[in-house]
Amino acid sequence: MYLSPTARISLLFLAIAVSALFFADIAITTANPWRDLGQFFLGVATPDFFSTEGLATALLRTVAFAFVGVALGAACGFLLSLVYRFYPVRMFCAFIRAIHELFWALIFLQFFGFHPLTGVLAIAIPYSGIFAKVYSEILEESDPGPGRLLPPGTGVVSAFLYARIPDCWVQMRTYTAYRLECGLRSSAILGFVGLPTLGFYLETSFSQGLYSEAGAMLIMFYVLIATIPLWVKPKLLPIYVLSAPFFLGEGMPIVWGNVERFFTEDIIPAPIRNGEGLADLGAWFNDLMLNEALPGIWNTVLLTQIALVATGILALLAFPLISNHFGGPVRRTSGHVFLVIARSTPEYILAYILLQLWGPSMLPAAVALALHNGGIIGHLIGRQTNTVLLRPDAPTGFNRYSWELVPRVYRSFLAFLFYRWEIIMRETAILGILGIYTLGLYVDSAIQQIRFDRAMVLILITALLNIGIDILGRYIRRKLALQTMPTC
Amino acid sequence: MAMSFIRKLMLSSLIVLIPFAASAQTFVFTAIPDEDESKLVERFRGIADYLQEELDVEVKYIPVKSYAAAISAFRNNQVQLAWFGGLSGVQARALVPGSEALAQGVEDEAFYNYFIAHKSTGLEMSDTLPEGVRGKTFTFGSKGSTSGRLIPEYHIRNIFNEAPEDVFSRVGFSGNHTRTLRLVEAGTYEVGAINYAVWEKELENGNINTDDVKVIWKTPAYPNYQWSIRGDIDERYGDGFMDKVREALLAMDDPELLESFPRSGFIPTSNENYEPIRSVAEQIGILD
Numbered sequence: 001m002y003l004s005p006t007a008r009i010s011l012l013f014l015a016i017a018v019s020a021l022f023f024a025d026i027a028i029t030t031a032n033p034w035r036d037l038g039q040f041f042l043g044v045a046t047p048d049f050f051s052t053e054g055l056a057t058a059l060l061r062t063v064a065f066a067f068v069g070v071a072l073g074a075a076c077g078f079l080l081s082l083v084y085r086f087y088p089v090r091m092f093c094a095f096i097r098a099i100h101e102l103f104w105a106l107i108f109l110q111f112f113g114f115h116p117l118t119g120v121l122a123i124a125i126p127y128s129g130i131f132a133k134v135y136s137e138i139l140e141e142s143d144p145g146p147g148r149l150l151p152p153g154t155g156v157v158s159a160f161l162y163a164r165i166p167d168c169w170v171q172m173r174t175y176t177a178y179r180l181e182c183g184l185r186s187s188a189i190l191g192f193v194g195l196p197t198l199g200f201y202l203e204t205s206f207s208q209g210l211y212s213e214a215g216a217m218l219i220m221f222y223v224l225i226a227t228i229p230l231w232v233k234p235k236l237l238p239i240y241v242l243s244a245p246f247f248l249g250e251g252m253p254i255v256w257g258n259v260e261r262f263f264t265e266d267i268i269p270a271p272i273r274n275g276e277g278l279a280d281l282g283a284w285f286n287d288l289m290l291n292e293a294l295p296g297i298w299n300t301v302l303l304t305q306i307a308l309v310a311t312g313i314l315a316l317l318a319f320p321l322i323s324n325h326f327g328g329p330v331r332r333t334s335g336h337v338f339l340v341i342a343r344s345t346p347e348y349i350l351a352y353i354l355l356q357l358w359g360p361s362m363l364p365a366a367v368a369l370a371l372h373n374g375g376i377i378g379h380l381i382g383r384q385t386n387t388v389l390l391r392p393d394a395p396t397g398f399n400r401y402s403w404e405l406v407p408r409v410y411r412s413f414l415a416f417l418f419y420r421w422e423i424i425m426r427e428t429a430i431l432g433i434l435g436i437y438t439l440g441l442y443v444d445s446a447i448q449q450i451r452f453d454r455a456m457v458l459i460l461i462t463a464l465l466n467i468g469i470d471i472l473g474r475y476i477r478r479k480l481a482l483q484t485m486p487t488c
Numbered sequence: 489m490a491m492s493f494i495r496k497l498m499l500s501s502l503i504v505l506i507p508f509a510a511s512a513q514t515f516v517f518t519a520i521p522d523e524d525e526s527k528l529v530e531r532f533r534g535i536a537d538y539l540q541e542e543l544d545v546e547v548k549y550i551p552v553k554s555y556a557a558a559i560s561a562f563r564n565n566q567v568q569l570a571w572f573g574g575l576s577g578v579q580a581r582a583l584v585p586g587s588e589a590l591a592q593g594v595e596d597e598a599f600y601n602y603f604i605a606h607k608s609t610g611l612e613m614s615d616t617l618p619e620g621v622r623g624k625t626f627t628f629g630s631k632g633s634t635s636g637r638l639i640p641e642y643h644i645r646n647i648f649n650e651a652p653e654d655v656f657s658r659v660g661f662s663g664n665h666t667r668t669l670r671l672v673e674a675g676t677y678e679v680g681a682i683n684y685a686v687w688e689k690e691l692e693n694g695n696i697n698t699d700d701v702k703v704i705w706k707t708p709a710y711p712n713y714q715w716s717i718r719g720d721i722d723e724r725y726g727d728g729f730m731d732k733v734r735e736a737l738l739a740m741d742d743p744e745l746l747e748s749f750p751r752s753g754f755i756p757t758s759n760e761n762y763e764p765i766r767s768v769a770e771q772i773g774i775l776d
Contacts, residue, residue: 029625029658030676109557113566114550194553203553204525207667252516252550252566270776359676360660435661448556448631449774450579 005480006414010312017309020302025437026366029359036357043211044218051213054201059220060247062197065116065190066183067244069123073183074176076124077131084136097129098422098466100430101186102348103440103459105193106447111262113255116248119195123186127179134175142167173234181228185346188221192348192433196249202349206356218345225344266452273453288454292446293461296432296439300465303362303438304425307369311424312417314374318342319382319409320401325390339382342375347427352434360435368431369424377416381409415482422470429462439465514546515539515725519571520558522633523686524666525551531748532571538745542736545725555632559583568721569733574599574634574712574765579775581759586719588730589759591737592711593751595685597761599712601635602684603705604668606675611704617647618704626656627677629668634712634765636665640681642768643707666690673701683712689750710768711761715754 003011030036049055083089105122112118147163191199198217205213232240265273271280320326321335347368354364385405394404432440439462446455476482517539519532532549540547550567552558555576561567563583569590572580581587603621605611611620629636641652648655660677662668665686672680673696687703690696715737721730737754740746746753769775 030674032674036674110560111564113561113564114552192553194557200553207663208524208526209670252561255565258564360658445631448554450556450559450583451776 006410009476009480010414013305013312014309017305020305024302024306024362024366025299026363027359027361028363029361030357033358039209040211040215040353040357043213044215046212047216047219048212049216049220051210051216055217055220057249058191058196058198058201058217059224061195061249062184062187062191062221063224064244064247065119065123065195065197066180066187067240068120068248069187070127070176070180070183071241071244072120072124073127074131074179076128078135080128080132081135081139084132089132093129093132094467094470095129095463097126097133098426098463098470099126099459100426100462101126102189102193102430102433103443103462105190105195106443106455107459109193110266110447110452111258113252113258114194115251115254116245117254118251119187119190119197120248122190123183127183127186131176131179135172138168138171138175139164177228177232180232181225184225184228185344189346189348192352196251199349203352206353218349222341222344226340262452267456269453269457270451285457288457292442292454293439293458295437296429296442296458297461297465299362299436300425300429300432300438300462303365303369303431303436304421304428304469306362307366307373307424307428308417308421310366310370311373311377311420312413314370315377315381315413315417316406318374318378319385320405322379322382323385323405325385325388325400325405335382339375339379342371343379345372347372348430348434351431351436355434355436362436365428365431365434365436365438369427373420373424377413377420380416381413384409384412411480411482414480415477418473418477418482421473422466425469426466429465513725514548515543515569516548516550516567517569517571518550518552518558518561518567520555520573520576520630520633521552522573522630522636522664522683524664527666527748531745534742534745534748538740538742539733539736542739543729543732555630559632562587562716562718565718565720568724569715569717572714572716573632574710574714574762575638575769575774576632576634577714577716578762578766578769579632581716582775584718588717588719589714589757589762590717590730590734591754592714592757592761593749594753594755595751596712596714596757597755598709599635600684600709601639601707602682602687602703603640603679603707604672604682604687604701605679605704606672606677607700607702608675609678611679612702613704616705617643621679621704622648622655623657624678625658625660625676626652627660627662627668627671627680628652629661629665629681629683630663631661633664634710635683636668636681637661638765638769638772638774639707639710641772645772669696669701673697675700679704685750710764711757714757714762 080089080093084093101122104125105118108118108121142164146167147159150159150163188198188202191197191201192203194200198221202214202217205211205217269281269284271277271284318339322332322339324332327335350368350371351365354368358364385408388405388408390400390404394400429439432438432442433444435441439458443455443458443462446452446458517532517536519528521528529549529551532551536547536549550561552561555573558570558572559576559580562570562580570580577589581589603617605621605624609620609624611618628640631637644652644655652659656679658677662671662677662680665683668680668682669687669690671677684706687696691698717730717733721733722728734756738756740754766775
C-alpha cells in the first residue's frame with residue numbers, strides 16, 4: 001500500500017506515542033478528582049477580585065517584567081541576528097534558547113536573589129536566542145532587489161537600513177508583538193519560583209484551595225492577553241518600554257560577591273572543589289547520570305512524544321471550532337473563547353492546576369501540554385481554513401472536514417507541530433519542577449539540596465536534548481518540504 | 489522609524505541595568521515556607537513589627553517559595569535572620585561561616601512527627617510504623633523539610649530497610665505541611681508525614697475531619713526549628729546587635745505572636761544541638 005511521506009511520518013509518531021503510553025506513568029491519583037475540578041470551575045465562575053491586595057500589583061509587575069525582558073531580548077536578538085551567519089553565534093543562540101525561562105530564573109536566583117534583574121534576564125536571555133534566529137530568518141528572506149539598485153559606494157549601514165529593514169519591518173514588528181504575548185506568559189510563571197508576578201499569588205491562592213481568588217487572577221490574565229490589541233499601540237510602545245523598568249519592584253540588593261562565588265565555587269563539581277582525584281569525579285558523574293540524568297531523559301522523552309501526538313489530535317479536533325466552514329457565528333465565537341483560553345494559559349499553570357486536581361502523574365502534564373499547544377495550532381490552522389474557497393457544491397459536515405479541509409491544511413499542520421516539538425520538550429522538562437519525573441524534577445531537587453554543580457550539569461543535559469530535538473525537527477520539516485512561520 | 493524604535497529599545501535596556509536603590513540598613517528576615525503562605529505572612533508581619541520595636545531598626549519580612557530560596561537568601565546576605573527547620577538551618581549555617589543558631593521554640597527541643605493515614609487504609613494508631621503502609625501512596629512535605637522529609641525518610645529507611653520509593657507505590661512531595669494534611673484528608677495520598685505542631689494547631693482550630701484522616705504513628709523526638717543569624721551581623725548593625733536580637737527573640741511573650749507559631753516561648757540554643765540532624769542528613773545522602 002502506498003502511503004505519502006507525510007502519512008508515514010504521522011503514523012510513525014502515532015506508533016511511538018502509543019508505545020510510550022505503555023511505559024508512561026498515567027493515572028488519576030486523587031480520590032475525588034471531579035469534585036475538585038467542579039470546585040475549581042465554581043471558583044472561576046465566582047471570581048473574587050478584591051480578596052488579594054496584591055492582584056493589581058501582580059498584574060503591573062507581570063506586564064513590567066514582560067516589557068523589559070522582551071525589549072531587552074529583542075534588542076540583543078536583533079544585534080545577534082546581524083552576525084547569525086557565523087557558526088559559533090548560531091550555536092550560542094541555540095544554546096541559550098534551549099534553556100527554559102524558569103531554569104534561567106532558578107540560576108539567577110542563586111546569586112542575584114530576589115532582584116528584578118533575575119526576572120528580566122530570565123526572560124531576556126532565552127528570548128534573545130529566539131529573536132536572533134527568527135529575525136535572521138526574516139532578514140534572509142528579504143528581497144535583495146532594492147539593495148542592488150543602490151548607487152555604488154553606499155555605506156553598509158545605510159544599505160541595511162534603507163534596503164533591507166523596510167522590506168522586513170512589518171514581519172519583524174508582527175513577530176515582536178507576538179513575542180510580547182509570550183513574554184506576558186513567561187513573566188506570569190516566573191512568580192512560581194518567587195518573583196513578584198502573577199504566578200506568585202496564583203500559587204498562593206491555589207495551594208490553599210482559594211479557587212475564587214485563583215479564578216479572579218486567571219480571568220484578569222485572560223483579559224490582559226485578549227485586550228493586547230487595544231492597549232499595545234505602536235505609539236504607546238516607547239512609553240511602555242521606557243516606564244516598565246520603574247515598575248519592576250524593589251527586590252533585594254545584589255551582593256556581587258555572590259556572583260563570583262557562584263561561578264568559582266558553587267557550580268564546580270564537588271569532587272574538584274574538594275580537591276579529590278579524577279576517579280572521584282568519574283564516580284560523581286556516573287552517579288549523576290545513572291540515578292538522575294538517564295531516568296530524567298527517559299521520562300522527558302516519553303512525555304514529550306505523548307504530548308506531541310495529543311497536541312496534534314487536539315489541534316485537528318479543535319480547528320473546526322473557529323473555521324468559517326462549520327457552524328454559525330455563535331459556535332465560532334465560543335470556539336474562539338475556548339481556543340484563546342487554551343492558548344493564553346501557560347502550560348505550566350495548566351499543568352499546575354491539573355496536578356492539584358488529579359494528583360501527580362504524567363496525565364495532567366500531557367493534558368496541559370496538549371491543551372495549550374493544541375489551542376495554538378488549532379487556532380493557526382483554523383484561521384488558515386478561512387482562506388480556503390470551497391466549491392458551492394462541496395460536501396458538508398464530516399465529509400467536508402475529512403475530505404476537503406484536513407488534506408488542504410495537513411502539511412502546514414505538520415509543519416507547526418514539528419516546529420513546536422522542541423518547545424513541547426522544553427516545557428516537558430520544566431514541568432518536573434511540579435513533581436513529574438522529568439529532568440526538571442532532578443534539577444529542582446539538586447537546587448533544593450543546594451547542589452548547584454549537579455543542577456548545572458542537569459540543565460546542560462536538558463539544553464543538549466532540546467538542541468537535538470530541534471535539529472531532528474528541522475531535518476524532518478526539510479525532508480517533507482514543510483514550510484512554516486515561526487510561532488511562539 | 490525603525491532606527492528610532494531600536495534606539496528606544498536599547499535605551500530602555502540600559503535603564504534596566506542601573507542597579508536598584510537599596511535601603512541599606514533594613515534588617516531583613518525570612519522563614520521556610522512550611523505552611524500556607526497567608527498564615528506565614530500574617531505571623532511574620534507580626535514578628536517584624538515586634539522586632540522593629542525592640543531593635544530600633546527597620547525590620548522587614550520577605551516570603552519565599554521554597555526552602556532552598558530561604559537558604560540562598562540567608563547565604564547571599566539578602567536576609568540576615570531566618571526561621572529555619574532543623575535541616576535547613578544546618579544547611580544554611582554550613583554555608584555561612586560564623587552564623588549561629590540563636591533561639592528555638594520550647595517545643596523544638598524535642599519535636600516529633602505524625603504519620604497520618606486516610607480512612608480508606610483502615611490503619612490505626614500503633615507503636616511503630618505499621619507494615620500495612622507498604623504499597624500505599626505516600627507524601628512527604630517539602631523536599632528540604634526536616635519534619636516533612638528528613639525525619640520521615642530516616643524512619644522509613646530504618647524500619648523497612650528500603651528506600652521510600654520501594655516501600656510505597658507512589659511517593660510525592662506535597663510542598664508543605666498544610667497541603668500534606670489536605671491531600672491525605674482528601675485521599676489523594678493514602679499516607680503522609682506531618683509536623684505535629686501543624687496537626688495540633690489545625691485540630692484545635694477545627695480544620696481537620698478526624699473521620700477521614702487519622703494519626704497512625706508518632707516518631708521519636710528530635711531537635712527542630714530555630715532562629716539562625718549571620719555571623720557578620722555586628723559589623724553591619726553595630727556591636728552587640730546579635731545579642732540584642734537574641735534577647736528580643738527570647739523575651740517574646742505576646743500570647744498572640746507565640747500562638748501563631750505555635751510555640752509556648754523561645755529558649756536559647758546553639759549549633760551543636762543540631763548535630764543529630766546533620767548526621768541523619770548525611771546518612772540519607774541529602775548532605776555531603
